[in-house]
Amino acid sequence: MDDKIKYIQSLTGSLKDFSFEFEAKSNDEYFNKLKSLAVSKFSLEAHTLKSKPTPRRGQLWLIKPTYEDYFINRVESDMPFIVLIVEANDTLENELFSRVQPVSIFTDFVAGDDFVVNDPSLIGFPFLVETWNEQPVLNEILDYSLGSFDIDQHISFKGNVDLTEQKAAFRKMEVNNTAFLRHSVLSYLKFLEERQTEDTGIIIRINQHIVKPAFFVDEIKYDTHYAYAAKTGIDNSNKYFEWEEKLALGNIKIRIKRNIEDFILSVYSDIEFVLRSSDNKVLAGSKAEGRMIFTMLNPGLYYLESVSTKSLIKIRIK
Known part of the structure; x- marks a missing residue:
């Protein structure tokens, strides 16, 4: 043996x-x-x-x-x-x-x-x-x-x-x-345990770094745990998660808003991106007011891919 x-x-x-x-x-x-x-x-x-x-x-x-x-x-x-x-x-x-x-x-x-x-x-x-x-x-x-x-x-x-x-x-x-x-x-x-709010967590991975987008309620950023929002009775207000970064190719801002059963992902950037699901399907989006909008996203893993460089920004939504 x-x-x-x-x-x-x-x-x-x-x-x-x-x-x-x-x-x-x-x-x-x-x-x-x-x-x-x-x-x-x-x-x-x-x-x-x-x-x-x-x-x-x-x-x-x-x-x-x-x-x-x-x-x-x-x-x-x-x-x-x-x-x-x-x-x-x-x-x-x-x-x-x-x-x-x-x-x-x-x-x-x-x-x-x-x-x-x-x-x-x-x-x-x-x-x-x-x-x-x-x-x-x-x-x-x-x-x-x-x-x-x-x-x-x-x-x-x-x-x-x-x-x-x-x-x-x-x-x-x-x-x-x-x-x-x-x-x-x-x-x-x-x-x-570490998600930003009681019912939602967002993780972004870019260049081997993990980022947790900030949590906003009615344009006000909250750095504390989701319990604060729950205790102050603002759980049903306009909530979203946002991350902004200066990249070598240009600036990017990602905003994710939760609906009752799905999510909306908005990408503000001069860089051209495509969004893929975890099974590599390209997801259709729409352009409006300087952003790309992807609606009716289910919880899961998504890949935001630069058209010019093929570099990936990975996004976990749950």
Whole structure:
């Protein structure tokens, strides 16, 4: 098992000191197979259903290798992740998330509270379900559905589990290495805590810098928390968020106003921009009084792209 632990560490650059020595056995047939699977992203094309059904309990999903979190940071994994959904489609302020258990090809580390699925028809090889590593993920980072099975047929021991030193080390590394998964939800929770008002948050990312537009009510800027606006009874007044900056190409001002169910984005600038949605669709806007206006925008991630330089201003609206 030591060679496999060494290999798991090498996948993520998370080499840590443990109380036993490692000897990587590069000529081990099984070890080389694991490496081959990881390098080729598990070669799942033959087993992957190219669709995105509604997530359900008992489904296996391949996670997106990269995603942009709620603060528009690009998050990348060092290795592919497959997860088993155990609770699907919970909501937190209209954002869907599911509880998942990571899947591992390292079945040698099975313990009394795990279970192994030996049917290779699901994803091409037997796998271990890490029942002790359950965590939430936003549904938006679920990439492809790979199949499903009846979880209830696999009953795990839930009492105290005696772990060998190697199995304990494996679990410690897996919890650390799967932070990529739960970060999607943790980032969202932090966004909700730090948003500008009780019901709205706006994040702008430009040139690797994150900006939170100022909150205005009837042309008056409020630097304090949204609670001030709520306590003074002005929640229903003319509210908007505004950010202004001098760029190398020219000046720009972005104003975002919330309607009851959608948003209006106004761009004041001599620079010509196009607005794209997160799925790369160009959104139609209208020109009026020196600004471009984009209406009926749903909460989400948008890309304001300069026509001349293709540089991006990323905008998160929620």
